[in-house]
Amino acid sequence: MAEIKTKVSEASVEDFINSFADTEQKKQDSFELVKIIQEHTGHPPKMWGPSIIGFGSYEYKYDSGHGGIMPLVGFSPRRSAISLYIYTGDKEHEHLLEGLGKFKMGKACIYVKKLSEINIDQFKKVMDASIAYLREKYVVDDLP
Template identity: 60%
Template sequence: MAKTNKTTETQVDVTDFINSYVENEQKKSDSFHLIKLMSEWSGFEPKMWGPTIIGFGSYHYKYSSGHQGDMPIIGFSPRKAEFSLYIYSPTEENKHLLDNLGKFKMGKACIYVKKLSDINIDALEKICKATIMYQNEHHECACHKK
């Protein structure tokens, strides 16, 4: 039986989500700033994916196992402890982009950042744009329609 993806695009309003979910005022401000930046860099409006991910654009993936689905091209989640940034494509040519990012932790599928002031926004932009390019080259991507 095919596994159903939990992370799908929803109709929840992004602003309502931030205002109701994010308690810390600095994180709320950083969230709205990230939305502005990621919208500008990606060319897509923010959409909610699952209960807590704010995504921009979408791409379709298909694994050799047959599992497939859609995910945001780039995105983030303003989790309680830190932001989860879904912005990195781990390729040899992209590894150097992390050198100038600033204070972060690397997870399996995301980058963890406590607050925007801990990172270099120019480096963040380069990582986001490299990820958009990677998704465009490797998947059926909404960025093809741009």
């Protein structure tokens, strides 16, 4: 079985943002996201793999026996858009996307061009639903 690359590391979140975010706007949005998510979740930002900033963690295990540890929520300031890992992808949570603002969807990933194009209060509601879902389903590390 292949080794999971998305592991927490001691790499500097600040250094990552400064070197990886390709525009000043993306850097500002990234630092603002760190502040918003850390204040809202109580978890400090940590680097997960080479390009994801994650907050908190949960341990998952599938019926197949495959498992691992992933961040509760996170984001990455990718070239084409900021990828937000704050959504379960579950059908029962689709209503939370209404009023979020301007974004595109992957399976469970939300892509935004600018932080100013989304409603931060709705963003927090989406995070809350995702964290509650993960707490019900998996082992969550609630320590900051």
